[in-house]
Amino acid sequence: MTHQELRTLWTSFWEKKAHKLVSPAPLVLQNDPTTLFTSSGMQPLIPYLNGEAHPLGKKLYNIQLCFRAVDIDEVGNNRHTTFFEMMGNWSLGDYFKEEQLGWIWEFFTQELKLPKEKLYVSVFEGEGEVFADHESVKIWKKLGVADDHIHFYGSDKNWWSRSGPPNKMPVGEIGGPDSEVFYDFGEDLKIHENSPFKEKECHPNCDCGRFLEIGNSVFIQYKKSANGSLTELPQKNVDYGGGLERILAAVNNDPDIFKTDVFSSIIRIIEVETGISYDKSEKKAEMRVIADHMKAAVFMIVSGVIPSNKEQGYMLRRLLRRAAIKTRSVSGDLPVKLFISVGNAVLTIYDGYDGINKKEQETLVASVISNEMNKFSQSLDNGLKYFNKYEKVDEKIAFDLFQNFGFPFEVTQELVEEKGYSLDPTRFNEHYESHKNQSRTASAGTFKGGLADQSEQVLKYHTATHLLHQALRDVLGPSVRQEGSNITGERLRFDFFVDKKPDTDAFKKVEQIINEKIAEKLSVECKILPKKEAEKIGALYFFKEKYGDEVKVYFVGDYSKEFCGGPHVQNTGEIGSIKITKVKKIGSNLMRIYAQ
Ligand code: SER
Numbered sequence: 001m002t003h004q005e006l007r008t009l010w011t012s013f014w015e016k017k018a019h020k021l022v023s024p025a026p027l028v029l030q031n032d033p034t035t036l037f038t039s040s041g042m043q044p045l046i047p048y049l050n051g052e053a054h055p056l057g058k059k060l061y062n063i064q065l066c067f068r069a070v071d072i073d074e075v076g077n078n079r080h081t082t083f084f085e086m087m088g089n090w091s092l093g094d095y096f097k098e099e100q101l102g103w104i105w106e107f108f109t110q111e112l113k114l115p116k117e118k119l120y121v122s123v124f125e126g127e128g129e130v131f132a133d134h135e136s137v138k139i140w141k142k143l144g145v146a147d148d149h150i151h152f153y154g155s156d157k158n159w160w161s162r163s164g165p166p167n168k169m170p171v172g173e174i175g176g177p178d179s180e181v182f183y184d185f186g187e188d189l190k191i192h193e194n195s196p197f198k199e200k201e202c203h204p205n206c207d208c209g210r211f212l213e214i215g216n217s218v219f220i221q222y223k224k225s226a227n228g229s230l231t232e233l234p235q236k237n238v239d240y241g242g243g244l245e246r247i248l249a250a251v252n253n254d255p256d257i258f259k260t261d262v263f264s265s266i267i268r269i270i271e272v273e274t275g276i277s278y279d280k281s282e283k284k285a286e287m288r289v290i291a292d293h294m295k296a297a298v299f300m301i302v303s304g305v306i307p308s309n310k311e312q313g314y315m316l317r318r319l320l321r322r323a324a325i326k327t328r329s330v331s332g333d334l335p336v337k338l339f340i341s342v343g344n345a346v347l348t349i350y351d352g353y354d355g356i357n358k359k360e361q362e363t364l365v366a367s368v369i370s371n372e373m374n375k376f377s378q379s380l381d382n383g384l385k386y387f388n389k390y391e392k393v394d395e396k397i398a399f400d401l402f403q404n405f406g407f408p409f410e411v412t413q414e415l416v417e418e419k420g421y422s423l424d425p426t427r428f429n430e431h432y433e434s435h436k437n438q439s440r441t442a443s444a445g446t447f448k449g450g451l452a453d454q455s456e457q458v459l460k461y462h463t464a465t466h467l468l469h470q471a472l473r474d475v476l477g478p479s480v481r482q483e484g485s486n487i488t489g490e491r492l493r494f495d496f497f498v499d500k501k502p503d504t505d506a507f508k509k510v511e512q513i514i515n516e517k518i519a520e521k522l523s524v525e526c527k528i529l530p531k532k533e534a535e536k537i538g539a540l541y542f543f544k545e546k547y548g549d550e551v552k553v554y555f556v557g558d559y560s561k562e563f564c565g566g567p568h569v570q571n572t573g574e575i576g577s578i579k580i581t582k583v584k585k586i587g588s589n590l591m592r593i594y595a596q
Contacts, residue, residue, distance in 0.1 A: 041088030093235025124177030215242035522557030
């Protein structure tokens with residue numbers, strides 16, 4: 001079966017069941033301060049699972065592009081990827097377990113014709129205030145699932161929320177027990193023979209590779225309350241998700257999802273470009289990582305992400321650099337041509353689907369990939385030389401590799417694992433933090449608070465920066481957050497985050513407000529306040545900075561209040577006037593303003 005055929009079957013199945021297609025969310029999120037990527041189909045539906053009325057009704061379905069960074073270390077086996085398509089259906093307080101499990105069973109056994117004897121199911125065994133899910137067991141049995149194909153597990157396996165089991169759910173998070181379906185590829189599989197589990201008794205969740213989870217019906221009916229207990233939501237919901245790539249593997253009865261048609265042409269190109277056969281080589285895991293990461297990277301690039309050291313851009317950079325390191329390990333080389341061909345293959349597979357237009361995007365994809373790979377290949381050679389100088393690389397050396405050669409931590413971790421040992425991420429972070437503190441102290445004397453010096457002009461620009469910060473929030477909304485500032489006698493520079501694209505006239509308004517506040521000749525005053533009180537009165541602060549218990553807050557009239565070390569002018573009238581000379585985008589949701 002092809003992925004297009006599977007998508008069509010999913011769509012027509014739910015149309016027949018009177019469900020409405022809800023548009024998938026973008027893979028790369030711009031307006032969600034809690035997360036960078038969509039990682040499940042339910043994410044955009046949270047308000048509706050909580051009880052808000054959905055404009056399309058109570059029965060929904062779709063296929064959602066997802067990215068899960070948490071699975072990055074698992075990629076390399078037969079079934080894990082960071083990027084995947086999730087086929088989902090939802091009941092927003094409409095039907096519940098009986099219909100859901102019946103329909104999913106019907107989809108698997110009648111639409112996809114998966115043999116019943118190859119399907120296993122799991123149910124929640126109960127924990128704390130939530131009882132074992134005997135209701136689902138009864139339904140599965142009624143559908144014809146044999147007793148020994150039904151397995152109970154605890155909240156580590158059969159509970160779903162975005163944050164995991166109940167004890168990890170933050171206040172307000174929703175979730176519930178779930179029931180999964182697994183496909184059995186058979187005991188005699190080589191993958192099972194080779195697995196560390198081969199001496200142990202196998203079961204659907206044993207992770208040996210014999211069983212593949214192909215669908216998860218979550219019964220979202222609880223919310224974490226402030227006292228730590230779970231309270232019932234106003235409605236009982238169903239949230240189902242099944243990975244398209246995994247379901248295809250089950251339909252094709254081949255446990256390797258990299259053999260499905262959403263991967264096979266990518267793997268083929270890696271084989272051609274490296275001259276290594278996927279099936280025969282010991283580098284299968286590396287080839288899978290390259291295929292997965294490059295696919296995720298292409299989807300990020302077409303969504304407008306460019307490699308950088310921040311947020312989505314940093315994830316893209318990590319994916320490309322991890323793919324580069326794996327390619328080096330497969331072929332001994334870093335052929336940029338390989339990455340461009342793989343990028344093209346990804347566009348070919350998905351051409352015309354969910355934001356992909358090969359003809360329009362291939363130049364962009366090729367140039368982003370080749371720029372980043374060329375940049376990295378220079379430091380990679382030098383970094384590997386540095387790496388190879390040491391008999392044993394420790395966390396300090398891993399930090400040097402990060403700092404000087406752009407090796408993300410996990411890249412060094414991959415490299416050392418090949419030599420049979422591993423690094424401690426906490427110790428790596430200690431080096432990282434200590435470096436940050438040192439550079440903060442070192443720059444404090446020369447560039448305190450982003451000021452080049454204490455000259456009259458710099459002080460004027462500094463106060464103007466506070467007016468700018470508040471004016472940006474007035475015009476663009478409270479998502480505006482300072483990311484950095486740099487002030488010289490010539491100009492002020494201010495970097496900030498904003499959750500939406502500003503209108504063309506937004507910065508004119510900002511400039512006008514600043515000049516009005518200058519004309520009002522507002523006095524500038526400083527108070528030392530307990531940090532809690534300063535936060536309570538709504539003083540703005542630079543979120544990357546660590547503050548003590550007592551902080552200095554600068555008030556500009558009653559217009560702006562901000563945590564700040566100073567110094568400033570005494571009255572805004574001294575500033576004269578301010579003109580915004582340049583505004584540019586410096587990253588996703590990040591902008592830089594210059595003013596004089
Ligand atoms: N939310 C569940 C998951 O992501 C089912 O859709 O697995």
